[in-house]
Amino acid sequence: xxxxxxxxxxxxxxxxxxxxxxxxxxxxxxxxxxxxxxxxxxxxxxxxxxxxxxxxxxxxxxxxxxxxxxxxxxxxxxxxxxxxxxxxxxxxxxxxxxxxxxxxxxxxxxxxxxxxxxxxxxxxxxxxxxxxxxxxx
Numbered sequence: 001x002x003x004x005x006x007x008x009x010x011x012x013x014x015x016x017x018x019x020x021x022x023x024x025x026x027x028x029x030x031x032x033x034x035x036x037x038x039x040x041x042x043x044x045x046x047x048x049x050x051x052x053x054x055x056x057x058x059x060x061x062x063x064x065x066x067x068x069x070x071x072x073x074x075x076x077x078x079x080x081x082x083x084x085x086x087x088x089x090x091x092x093x094x095x096x097x098x099x100x101x102x103x104x105x106x107x108x109x110x111x112x113x114x115x116x117x118x119x120x121x122x123x124x125x126x127x128x129x130x131x132x133x134x135x136x137x
Contacts, residue, residue: 002032003036006033006036006037006040007036007040007044010037010040010041012072013072013110015045015047015055016055016056016059016068016069017068017070017072017110018041018045018047018052018055019047019052019053019055019056019059020056020059020067020068020070020110020111021110021111022037022041022052023052023056023111024067024068024110024111024112024113025110025111025112028112064108064115065108065110065111065113065115066113066115067108067111067113068108068110068111068113070108070109070110070111072108072109072110073106073107073108073109073115074106074107074109075104075105075106075107076104076105076107077102077103077104077105078102078103078104078105078117078118078119079101079102080101080102080103080118080119103118103119104116104118105117105118
């Protein structure tokens, strides 16, 4: 029953999506699920690890997800906090009420890439990239 559910879920993916799923989500699965995924990919679909790698290298993302190009995503509510006064102008007045502040976070179901995170401001993203560039010199 569980095995059939997993295989049915994987059948909804294209070959490129399966390659990205295997690359980025495989190790997050339980050992039993990993075994089912490997059986599906390598036995039923007759893919090899080299073919999976080629699919990732050749593929150019065109969809919603910047990493894999898939449009398969899911969202969930997270608590969010404005990070600095510059970004406060992007939030609505009701966001600062006494209740819990929630915003929608969107994640790719295929590769796990965070498509939108309300707690990640543009300024912080740019600063992290600058720090990474300096570290990697």
